[in-house]
Amino acid sequence: GQSLEQPSEVTAVEGAIVQINCTYQTSGFYGLSWYQQHDGGAPTFLSYNALDGLEETGRFSSFLSRSDSYGYLLLQELQMKDSASYFCAVSGGGFKTIFGAGTRLFVKA
Amino acid sequence: DSGVTQTPKHLITATGQRVTLRCSPRSGDLSVYWYQQSLDQGLQFLIQYYNGEERAKGNILERFSAQQFPDLHSELNLSSLELGDSALYFCASSVVEGATSEQYFGPGTRLTVT
Numbered sequence: 001g002q003s004l005e006q007p008s009e010v011t012a013v014e015g016a017i018v019q020i021n022c023t024y025q026t027s028g029f030y031g032l033s034w035y036q037q038h039d040g041g042a043p044t045f046l047s048y049n050a051l052d053g054l055e056e057t058g059r060f061s062s063f064l065s066r067s068d069s070y071g072y073l074l075l076q077e078l079q080m081k082d083s084a085s086y087f088c089a090v091s092g093g094g095f096k097t098i099f100g101a102g103t104r105l106f107v108k109a
Numbered sequence: 110d111s112g113v114t115q116t117p118k119h120l121i122t123a124t125g126q127r128v129t130l131r132c133s134p135r136s137g138d139l140s141v142y143w144y145q146q147s148l149d150q151g152l153q154f155l156i157q158y159y160n161g162e163e164r165a166k167g168n169i170l171e172r173f174s175a176q177q178f179p180d181l182h183s184e185l186n187l188s189s190l191e192l193g194d195s196a197l198y199f200c201a202s203s204v205v206e207g208a209t210s211e212q213y214f215g216p217g218t219r220l221t222v223t
Contacts, residue, residue: 030210031210033210033211033212035214041216042111042199042214042215042216042217043152043199043201043214044111044214045211045212045213048210048211050210087151087152089152091210095157095164095165096154096157096165096167097142097154097157097212098154099144099151099152099153099154100151101150101151102151
């Protein structure tokens with residue numbers, strides 16, 4: 001079967017760095033994506049990794065290790081507005097995109 | 110604004126009824142995806158269309174059906190509605206056909222079944 005695991009909640013303070021991990025098990029794999037969703041809003045695309053390594057986009061970075069079926073999203077210089085849910089998603093076999101259950105990030109002042 | 114539009118924004122209906130949700134993808138995008146998100150849950154992939162053809166199917170109930178029209182807008186039909194169908198329904202679009210790196214989500218339709 002196909003599954004993704006990520007922590008349900010993470011809490012960090014403003015200005016800190018936080019890492020949200022994601023492990024996956026899929027039949028077929030094209031890449032790992034990350035999305036942010038604020039309460040009541042739509043998911044917005046953050047990053048995508050198809051190859052091993054680190055991708056950096058401003059304060060956000062994403063990492064992938066295909067051999068370990070593992071990735072993470074790194075958020076630096078946390079701001080209050082980063083409080084949201086973060087979903088990892090796998091593009092896998094059968095043209096399906098599977099989303100994890102989401103990690104709720106609480107940023108404290 | 111992602112460029113993906115969905116109507117209606119809210120829908121309240123009774124059990125046993127049928128509703129149609131509508132989605133217009135971003136200009137130039139050929140793929141449309143439908144997702145269901147129940148309260149405090151993740152996104153459940155329902156179905157994908159590419160240029161009018163069904164491309165992938167997820168955990169979509171037999172009571173649900175979808176189609177993509179020649180102008181690329183898509184409709185999700187939900188019938189014989191049950192209380193458990195109450196959820197946010199998102200449509201997303203992308204330019205590529207297959208497994209995609211980047212999907213753009215519409216604002217969603219909040220369906221309440223009473």
